[in-house]
Amino acid sequence: MTNYENMAPNEIRDLIRKQDITGPTAGMSKGFTQANLVILKKEYAFDFLLFCQRNPKPCPLLDVTEPGSFHPSKIAGDADIRKDIPKYRIYKDGVFTEETTDITEYWEDDMVGFLLGCSFTFETPLIEGGIPIRHIEENCNVPMYKTNISCEKAGVFEGPTVVSMRPMTHEDAIRAIQITTRFPSVHGAPIHIGDPSQIGIADISKPDFGDAVTIKEGEIPVFWACGVTPQAVALQSKPSLMITHAPGHMFISDVRDEKLSVL
């Protein structure tokens, strides 16, 4: 098996572009930041950019392409967001229509690509800090929940904050708050800790997205704002065309995780 973990981001992107890689990107180019993708037409771009600016915790923008440009100049100038993601999803009028490995045929001259930070970036330092991540231990997707915390509206975009949850001991929770505080540009510190009902989660064993994980005796749930929020909110407004990455099939940038920490 090829050792994707130690390959450079541009090498991985090259394999993705050739469609030699079409699966999930977790663990590839270790140490480099992976990003969520949302592509919208220019008519929605100002409102969506404003939405992200007003809601930086769930919508941490790493890069926004110039309208019509498919190069994310800030985080990987030689990349092509039409081809360098293993799997895309196409949504028309808010309805999922297709999964594809190349969106060149869908690209239009007024499209804007939004690259958003992802929790992979802060999970690495958590693990290196000795904090076990339950959904990784249980080899499933992180549990995600809609909350009663409204995002700040911007133009046509509005909706609830989605959170991801990681259960841990109380001591680890304190350390996790410290560690993720260092990364304000990839969700930052948790937005809630301890009582799911306070943020509108009725049943912690029934996530709205992802998979349920075990919460052990003596552990508390820790909630971070989640990058699913902007996609969910964008879909609600039913744009004529919206393209995203498929879950787990992320964009691998040239930016080292550590570059995103403020200290």
Next chain:
Amino acid sequence: MTNYENMAPNEIRDLIRKQDITGPTAGMSKGFTQANLVILKKEYAFDFLLFCQRNPKPCPLLDVTEPGSFHPSKIAGDADIRKDIPKYRIYKDGVFTEETTDITEYWEDDMVGFLLGCSFTFETPLIEGGIPIRHIEENCNVPMYKTNISCEKAGVFEGPTVVSMRPMTHEDAIRAIQITTRFPSVHGAPIHIGDPSQIGIADISKPDFGDAVTIKEGEIPVFWACGVTPQAVALQSKPSLMITHAPGHMFISDVRDEKLSVL
């Protein structure tokens, strides 16, 4: 003399709206964040928002109004950015034409207001940390310099990063880096320390904006990205109409300085 220092932000804004206050806002509503203002028409708003997103250190956005709305809903929902700043500057086609205390007559339905973080917010914790601020000691404006550090271009907006400079002892410089790191949303940590020539400053005694200050024996200059950058860059593109606050005449928000720290 009225004690403006301990008045609430909405009380000060009310006096400004009545034009009972028309002077600089330094020291008013102590502990609450003051902001720079740039108003542009919608046609420039996406590019300018993108410029700020790409250059967060010189252009730390605290709020952006909905097109046509004069209420900065995130930082002071009941405020009116047409009236609640003591003095405005009007620029037509990139040329300064007028100073005024109320811009209601200039307001158009497609205007967008950008409120940007200001170094007042991090100077307070520096002073409280025992670090003397030279331009405050010398009762003048902070020295600012154009550098050879290009901002990331966005649409029509491009130009050099402008920095502000505060000289201090080497020990204080270390502490100042720690303190301002806590405030990534108001310029954050310095972008250079020590050698002005490395960032394209030929003569430290001749600032491009503001006033020169004394640099004492054994002190080093510490440079922060400066909120003058976005205004300077916007002007270079000669928008048909642009409105800003007059220097030192800031918008006083309802947000406490400490709210902007990440730890």
